[in-house]
Amino acid sequence: MRSFADLPARIEALTREHERVALILLDAFGMKFVERHASHPLLRRLEIEPLASQFPSTTTAHLTTLYTGLPVSEHGLYEWRTYEPLVDDVIRALPFLGSDDAPIPADPREIVPRPSFYERLEVPSAVLQPAHIWPSKYGSAAFAGATVTAFTDLAAGVAELGTPGFSYLYWDAIDAAGHMHGPSSAEFDAAAVHALDAIHGSLPKDTLVLITADHGQIDVEPLDLLDDIWPGLTLRRPPAGSARDCFLHVDDPEHVRDELAARLGDRADVRLARELFHAPIGPRLEARIGDVCILPAPGRMAWLRTFPSHERRFRGHHGGLTAAESETWLGVAST
Numbered sequence: 001m002r003s004f005a006d007l008p009a010r011i012e013a014l015t016r017e018h019e020r021v022a023l024i025l026l027d028a029f030g031m032k033f034v035e036r037h038a039s040h041p042l043l044r045r046l047e048i049e050p051l052a053s054q055f056p057s058t059t060t061a062h063l064t065t066l067y068t069g070l071p072v073s074e075h076g077l078y079e080w081r082t083y084e085p086l087v088d089d090v091i092r093a094l095p096f097l098g099s100d101d102a103p104i105p106a107d108p109r110e111i112v113p114r115p116s117f118y119e120r121l122e123v124p125s126a127v128l129q130p131a132h133i134w135p136s137k138y139g140s141a142a143f144a145g146a147t148v149t150a151f152t153d154l155a156a157g158v159a160e161l162g163t164p165g166f167s168y169l170y171w172d173a174i175d176a177a178g179h180m181h182g183p184s185s186a187e188f189d190a191a192a193v194h195a196l197d198a199i200h201g202s203l204p205k206d207t208l209v210l211i212t213a214d215h216g217q218i219d220v221e222p223l224d225l226l227d228d229i230w231p232g233l234t235l236r237r238p239p240a241g242s243a244r245d246c247f248l249h250v251d252d253p254e255h256v257r258d259e260l261a262a263r264l265g266d267r268a269d270v271r272l273a274r275e276l277f278h279a280p281i282g283p284r285l286e287a288r289i290g291d292v293c294i295l296p297a298p299g300r301m302a303w304l305r306t307f308p309s310h311e312r313r314f315r316g317h318h319g320g321l322t323a324a325e326s327e328t329w330l331g332v333a334s335t
Helices: 004-017 031-036 059-068 137-142 154-159 173-181 186-200 253-267 283-288
Strands: 020-026 047-052 082-084 089-091 125-130 147-151 165-171 208-212 223-225 240-242 245-248 268-272 292-296 301-303 327-334
Touching: 004 020, 004 047, 004 059, 004 165, 004 208, 020 186, 031 047, 031 327, 059 137, 082 283, 147 154, 154 165, 154 186, 173 186, 253 268, 253 292, 292 301
Parallel strands: 020 165, 020 208, 125 147, 125 165, 223 301
Antiparallel strands: 047 327, 082 089, 208 327, 240 245, 245 292, 268 292
């Protein structure tokens, strides 16, 4: 199975073979949901192959790979919350906010690796983003070299794809529905069908169209509060990651791993974080990564009471290693 990390190089090669290449990324619409909606006419017209998400199975990791051409082990922005040594804070790179919800006091080009994927391509690039997330400071660095346009209606956005060179559209409503209602909900399926219908009715002509997802989702409910389970747990800085892959920065990683593993039992897999990244860890990830990672069992979450998070209200989540979270896909159609 190929990796999502291979996708930028494949796109680059395809732009040398085709005059117009378009990519649509459906956030959280992993392989499990392609199989669930396999009878949809859009999916039936695609040549679909499985892809493996990188670890962690998160949006930040995969969008940054797509926008830089680098695997997560090299670009280092591995999760929604990531320690950033440049500002000595645990940041959220996509909204470009610090732990205090204030804008990060840094140039985004110092945090998102340069050059961007679009600056490296030898053809013109156009990026289409939902209006509620554009403009953005993260995007100002990630999309350098491309022309960026905001859209409010998905069908209208898809209709703008197919410009000469490479065009790309990102859609986040399926992921949002899953977080709020869970991926087994009617609301999740409605969001998925809406997206598939809109794309199917608006595909650009004379264009090689690629459709993919960054990860999937899993239904969640129970939340283990690590500092309740172990009141003596001490961190060097706020937790990173998410409630499906909670990264802790600690002074004695092996002791923390062993203690939390004993206290959590079969509720979670507790690992030294570096063991979870199979590729050599580059300097950007080395500077950011936590020491210990808690991977809750399927259907569970883990976080800390002393660091409140809106994730405790999630009904669906991702970041872990289950197939529902980490198996994705690539579909190809010539129009």
